[in-house]
Amino acid sequence: MKSIVFDGWHDWEAARAQLAVLAPSISLARLDAAVDMARSFHGDQKRPAGEPYMEHLLEALEILVSGAGVHDEDVLVAAVLHDIVEDTACTSNEVEARFGERVAGLVAWVTKPATGPDEHAAEVRDRYLLGLHSAPRDAVILKLADRLSNVQRLDTHPRPAKRRSYYRETCEHFLPLSEGVPWFEEAFGTWRESYRHLE
Incomplete structure (x- = not known):
């Protein structure tokens, strides 16, 4: 069975219209503000395959x-x-000031720490990934959505070696992380199964 690709919300206007139908109880004005902040800080950033960062x-x-x-x-x-904290100049304090302590805390859980002068990037990444196993459930759900977006079109990544390493890392860390979170586990x-050719 082929995995579903979520790429229908290419712009905020399309996403906003769908949100109004699928999640009518949420504050679209608050999400408008979040999108404005993301656009401001991410600017013209691109993903590895060249898509605008906002699409991710x-x-x-x-x-x-x-x-x-x-x-x-x-x-x-x-x-x-x-x-926004990991990839731009925005700080956690700025996120908290605009959206509250809980949002800032969720963003903090999924933000990979910067590598210190006496640290190896791989060790920092491994420590971060292992730390996610003790994260609150809402932070786990957030990180699973982030990773699924990153790997849902893995064959389009411009570097074949990165495709294989990302596949291995996802299987090693994110499949176990998804256990007990029914939709993500499935x-x-x-x-x-769709990407076993990368094993």
Whole structure:
């Protein structure tokens, strides 16, 4: 069975229209503010295959709402902002000032720490991935949506070696992380079958 690709929300206007139908209880004004902040900080950043970075943020949002059925407003705001501290000049304090302590905390859980002068990047990454296993459930759900967006079209990554290493890392860390989170457990299981050629 082929895994589902979530890429229907290419722009905020399309996403906003779907959110109004699928999650009518959430504050679209608050998400408007999150999208504005993400656009401001991410600017013209691109993904490895060349797509605008905002598409990744909207994919994570689409996965949460359309796939996993998440309607928790803080989690959805955090989805839009999940890379803003790791990949831009924005600080956690700025996120907290605009969206509150819970959103800032969720973003902090999924933010990979910077590598110190006496550290190896691989060790920092491994420590971060292992730490996710003790994260609160909402942070785990957020990170699973982020990863599923990153790997749902893995064959389009421009570097074949990265495709294989990302596949191995996802199987090693994210499939176990998805256990007990029913929708994600099934989604990652199907994804693994679709990409077994990378083993």
